[in-house]
Every structure is written in structure tokens, then in C-alpha cells.
Amino acid sequence: MTDKNRIIIFDTTLRDGEQSPGASMTLNEKIRVAEMLETLGVDVIEAGFAIASNGDFNAISQVSKLLKKTSVCSLARASHKDIKRAWEAIQHAVKPRIHTFIATSPLHMEYKLNMPPETVLEKIADSVSYARNLCDDVEWSCEDGTRSKLEFLYRAIEIAIKSGASTINVPDTVGYTTPEEYKALLENIIQNVPNSDQAIFSSHCHNDLGLAVANSLAAVEGGARQVECTVNGIGERAGNAALEEIVMALRTRSDVMPYTTGVTSEYLTQASHLVTSVTGLAVQNNKAIVGKNAFAHESGIHQDGMLKHSETYEIMTPASVGLKKTNLVMGKHSGRHAFMEKLKELGFDLADNEFTAAFNSFKNLADVKKDIYDEDLISIVGGNMKDSDYFKVVGWDFICKKNIQNSATLNMIIDGEEKQVFSEGNGPVDAAFKALISLVEGAPILQLYQVHAVTEGTDAQAEVTVRLEENGEIVTGHAADVDTLAASAKAYANALNKLLMQREKKFL
Numbered sequence: 001m002t003d004k005n006r007i008i009i010f011d012t013t014l015r016d017g018e019q020s021p022g023a024s025m026t027l028n029e030k031i032r033v034a035e036m037l038e039t040l041g042v043d044v045i046e047a048g049f050a051i052a053s054n055g056d057f058n059a060i061s062q063v064s065k066l067l068k069k070t071s072v073c074s075l076a077r078a079s080h081k082d083i084k085r086a087w088e089a090i091q092h093a094v095k096p097r098i099h100t101f102i103a104t105s106p107l108h109m110e111y112k113l114n115m116p117p118e119t120v121l122e123k124i125a126d127s128v129s130y131a132r133n134l135c136d137d138v139e140w141s142c143e144d145g146t147r148s149k150l151e152f153l154y155r156a157i158e159i160a161i162k163s164g165a166s167t168i169n170v171p172d173t174v175g176y177t178t179p180e181e182y183k184a185l186l187e188n189i190i191q192n193v194p195n196s197d198q199a200i201f202s203s204h205c206h207n208d209l210g211l212a213v214a215n216s217l218a219a220v221e222g223g224a225r226q227v228e229c230t231v232n233g234i235g236e237r238a239g240n241a242a243l244e245e246i247v248m249a250l251r252t253r254s255d256v257m258p259y260t261t262g263v264t265s266e267y268l269t270q271a272s273h274l275v276t277s278v279t280g281l282a283v284q285n286n287k288a289i290v291g292k293n294a295f296a297h298e299s300g301i302h303q304d305g306m307l308k309h310s311e312t313y314e315i316m317t318p319a320s321v322g323l324k325k326t327n328l329v330m331g332k333h334s335g336r337h338a339f340m341e342k343l344k345e346l347g348f349d350l351a352d353n354e355f356t357a358a359f360n361s362f363k364n365l366a367d368v369k370k371d372i373y374d375e376d377l378i379s380i381v382g383g384n385m386k387d388s389d390y391f392k393v394v395g396w397d398f399i400c401k402k403n404i405q406n407s408a409t410l411n412m413i414i415d416g417e418e419k420q421v422f423s424e425g426n427g428p429v430d431a432a433f434k435a436l437i438s439l440v441e442g443a444p445i446l447q448l449y450q451v452h453a454v455t456e457g458t459d460a461q462a463e464v465t466v467r468l469e470e471n472g473e474i475v476t477g478h479a480a481d482v483d484t485l486a487a488s489a490k491a492y493a494n495a496l497n498k499l500l501m502q503r504e505k506k507f508l
């Protein structure tokens with residue numbers, strides 16, 4: 001890194017983000033998000049936790065093989081087994097990175113690890129040098145760093161750097177620190193660790209007190225040159241620092257924070273929509289940068305000022321985050337070429353077969369819906385991602401009449417085989433869900449069923465979210481269709497696919 005004010009954006013949407021309740025993603029969804037992140041221009045993608053499950057391993061491995069310029073990273077605990085598995089997953093990446101960690105706070109060392117501090121130091125030397133023998137790029141994290149004792153942290157970091165770590169991440173694992181405190185922590189570490197000039201320091205902040213972005217920016221002021229974050233700020237508990245907020249704060253206030261990133265901010269809106277679409281986790285309307293109202297000026301005084309001069313109330317333009325005034329793009333007569341150009345503009349670069357499938361879906365939609373918007377296209381690409389899913393709904397027949405038994409017949413492709421399922425129920429949605437649940441063992445509980453329109457108009461696609469709970473674990477299914485009942489069945493099937501993945505994950 002030649003520019004000392006260039007901030008490395010380390011995105012962990014696919015690892016820490018995926019750990020949010022209900023955010024689990026299928027293989028194809030992860031691939032699509034990773035491609036979007038590469039288009040966006042993030043520097044490092046943490047694609048998962050290789051040892052957690054075969055699903056995680058495959059996703060990291062596929063993403064590694066696919067991406068052309070972005071560094072791909074897997075998380076690993078401080079054991080040879082974890083680290084070896086991480087390396088196997090990332091070895092084909094253009095720029096592989098192993099990210100290994102161990103807790104350094106008294107609380108975590110005593111109660112979680114059950115290890116005396118000296119043993120933790122030995123573990124650090126052992127795990128980092130083992131990782132460094134496999135991979136040139138090793139990041140080391142002191143879990144619960146902000147609640148660790150300073151003197152111990154200095155020693156731990158010095159050992160990690162000596163053993164070969166070139167990035168040192170100091171996480172605020174529990175979202176406890178404040179901007180001033182975190183800035184001082186980074187400054188102290190850089191000043192007091194004798195070999196600190198041989199590593200890049202990194203922030204990793206959680207939003208339990210709503211301070212994740214402020215803390216991350218403070219860390220940069222304190223000397224950190226890598227920021228770990230997620231799209232829409234998704235993540236454990238209250239989430240991680242939001243990528244879009246960090247990028248736009250640095251861009252908008254470069255006068256007081258003279259730092260740059262490699263992110264093309266014009267893709268932020270699309271990235272946000274995609275992550276919402278695959279996780280089913282909607283952002284609130286008033287969310288900074290990507291919320292529905294982030295650029296809406298409602299009051300008369302504001303609207304009047306905006307008409308006279310947009311800078312009266314606007315500190316950044318909607319275009320700078322990729323939000324267009326009107327995004328009406330296509331209709332029935334749009335051709336393949338226009339469709340391809342539009343997908344590229346939205347950040348999607350599909351393989352030939354995926355493109356053909358998406359184009360066919362687009363034509364089908366255009367037959368029943370006059371105006372096709374960006375949101376429609378994003379949901380089409382999202383829908384086509386589900387092609388390789390275990391359960392897939394391909395046809396439907398609903399009976400919904402007053403005073404007769406309602407029912408649903410669904411034509412499915414299950415693991416490549418055609419099958420029909422049927423059930424009666426209290427209304428067609430209940431019938432469809434009963435038919436689908438008969439396909440799995442156990443009885444996950446339906447926690448949420450939500451329908452909203454992708455765009456305006458009565459011909460709009462219905463976007464359905466289904467949340468299932470099993471033994472405290474939550475999965476969220478998501479699908480869109482102009483037919484609300486079909487969207488409901490597909491969303492439930494998507495949730496079942498994620499439930500199967502979740503069952504496979506080992507407890508960490």
C-alpha cells in the first residue's frame with residue numbers, strides 16, 4: 001500500500017453478517033453477493049468460516065475460484081485443524097488470506113478458553129506461524145480486544161507480528177468501546193508494540209450502543225488502515241459497522257477525514273438491495289445512505305430550498321450512492337443487449353446460462369407487468385439464484401373459494417427429481433405451507449410471514465419473506481412473483497433450503 005491514507009475495506013457480510021439471526025444464505029446467494037462486493041470495489045471479502053460446515057467451505061471455495069481481483073479470506077480459530085481447513089477453502093483465490101483469532105481479555109481467557117495467559121501467547125505464536133507457512137497473507141485478531149489488558153495486548157500483538165501476521169485486527173467484539181477510547185487504544189498499540197511498523201492495523205466494531213461507525217472512523221484517526229464492516233450493517237446482535245456509512249462519511253467529509261477507499265460508491269444502493277433481497281433483512285426507512293427516506297425531503301421548507309439549490313439541504317447527491325431519480329428501465333420490447341447492459345449497470349455479471357435464465361424470467365415478467373424497474377431486475381436475478389436449491393417450486397394450483405375446502409397442489413423439483421405435493425388448509429397460503437412442511441422432518445415454527453410490493457401499481461411483484469424457527473435457530477426465506485400465492489410458496493421453499501443448511505452447521 002503506497003498511499004498512507006488509503007483505507008482497506010474488509011467486508012464481512014458473508015461471515016459476521018451471515019451470523020445475524022435469519023441471515024443465512026445459500027451457496028448461489030453468497031456467490032452473487034461476493035460478485036457484487038467485487039464490483040463495489042472492496043479490498044478483502046471474508047467469505048465464511050471454513051470449518052463451520054461443508055456449506056461454508058464450499059461457498060468460500062467457489063468464491064475464491066470466481067473472483068478476479070479481490071482478496072478472499074476465511075476465518076479460523078487458533079487450531080491447526082481450523083487453519084488447514086481455511087487454507088484448503090481459499091487456496092485458489094488470486095489473493096488468499098487466512099484470518100485467525102484467539103480471545104485476549106481476562107474474562108474470555110478464563111471462562112471461555114479456560115487457558116492461562118501464557119498458554120494463550122504460545123497459542124498465538126503457534127497458530128500464526130502455522131497459518132503463515134500455508135499462506136503469505138495472515139490476519140490475526142485479538143477477540144474481545146477492547147476489554148483486554150493493555151500490557152498483555154502489546155505482548156500478544158508483538159508475538160503475532162513476529163510469527164508472520166501482516167494485519168492486526170483489534171475487535172470491539174461486544175460493542176462496548178467509545179470513539180475516544182478506541183482511537184487511544186489504536187494509538188497506544190501502534191506506539192508501544194515494538195514491531196508495529198510491520199503490520200496494518202484494523203478495526204472491527206459492533207453496534208450494540210449505536211457507535212460502530214463512529215468507533216471505526218475513530219480507529220482510522222488513531223492509525224488503523226483497515227476497517228471491517230458489512231453491507232447494511234448486518235451482523236451479530238445489533239450488527240457490525242455499516243460499509244455504506246463508512247464509505248460515504250469518508251467521501252463526504254474528506255475535508256476533515258482525508259482518507260480514501262477503493263469503493264465505487266455509485267454501487268452502494270444496488271449492493272444494499274441485493275443483501276436485503278438474499279437475507280430478507282430489510283433496512284429501516286430512515287437508515288443512513290440506503291434507507292428509503294435517506295434522500296426524501298418531505299417538509300415544504302426543505303422542498304422549496306431544494307428546488308432553488310440542491311445543496312441547501314443535501315450533503316451528498318442521490319446519484320453518488322447510485323440512487324436514480326427515475327429508474328424505469330425496461331419493458332416488453334427491450335432486447336437481450338439492453339437487458340445485459342442494464343444488469344451490468346446494476347453490478348451483475350452473469351454467466352451465459354444464468355443470463356439466459358434471467359432474460360427468460362424478465363420476458364415472462366414483462367408479459368404480465370408493463371413497467372419493469374431496477375428493483376424488479378434485482379429480484380429477478382435474486383430469484384434465479386435459487387436454481388440450484390434442493391427444494392424448488394416450479395408449478396402451482398391453488399383452490400380458494402368461500403365455503404369449500406381450500407387447497408394447494410405444488411409441482412416441485414426436489415434434488416433434481418420432479419415431485420407433486422398437496423395439502424388442504426385454512427386458505428391457500430396455509431395449504432401451501434402445509435404441503436411444503438411435509439417434505440422435511442421436524443416441525444419448524446413459522447415466526448413471520450410478510451408480503452410487500454416490490455414497486456408501485458397493482459401489477460407489482462409481491463415480495464414475500466418467511467421466517468422459520470427451529471431450536472432457537474432462525475432462517476429467512478425470500479421470493480418474488482407477480483402472483484402473491486406463488487411468491488409465498490417459493491419463499492417458504494427458500495426458507496426450507498436454508499433450514500437444511502443450518503442443520504448441517506456445526507456448533508462453534
Ligand SMILES: [Zn+2]
Nearest residue numbers: 016173204236
Ligand atoms: Zn464480529
